[in-house]
Amino acid sequence: MPHYFIDTDDDEQLVVDDVGHELHDAAAARRLALASLPDMASDRIPNGDRRTLSASVRDERGVVLYRATLSLVGEWLVGPGRGPIEPEPGAAAAEPSPR
Numbered sequence: 001m002p003h004y005f006i007d008t009d010d011d012e013q014l015v016v017d018d019v020g021h022e023l024h025d026a027a028a029a030r031r032l033a034l035a036s037l038p039d040m041a042s043d044r045i046p047n048g049d050r051r052t053l054s055a056s057v058r059d060e061r062g063v064v065l066y067r068a069t070l071s072l073v074g075e076w077l078v079g080p081g082r083g084p085i086e087p088e089p090g091a092a093a094a095e096p097s098p099r
Contacts, residue, residue: 004029005058049074
């Protein structure tokens with residue numbers, strides 16, 4: 001059975017897989033790389049509003065076969081540095097919508 005390595009990078013730390021996984025094929029390695037991204041995102045809250053997470057699949061020869069990337073972009077719309085949204089003069093304040 002082929003051996004694949006899944007390397008990960010969270011913009012702060014590159015983790016090179018030196019153990020690897022015996023998988024049926026490259027498609028199974030791709031699925032494993034994709035599955036690692038949500039776990040990486042939930043494990044580390046970013047210090048800022050931008051973070052790029054990636055997982056790469058290497059084969060036994062060290063050739064990178066596949067790379068998956070997940071980008072997080074946060075942006076204040078109201079709040080720090082932007083100030084509150086003021087209603088127009090004479091307009092009633094909007095009620096918060098129930099969730």
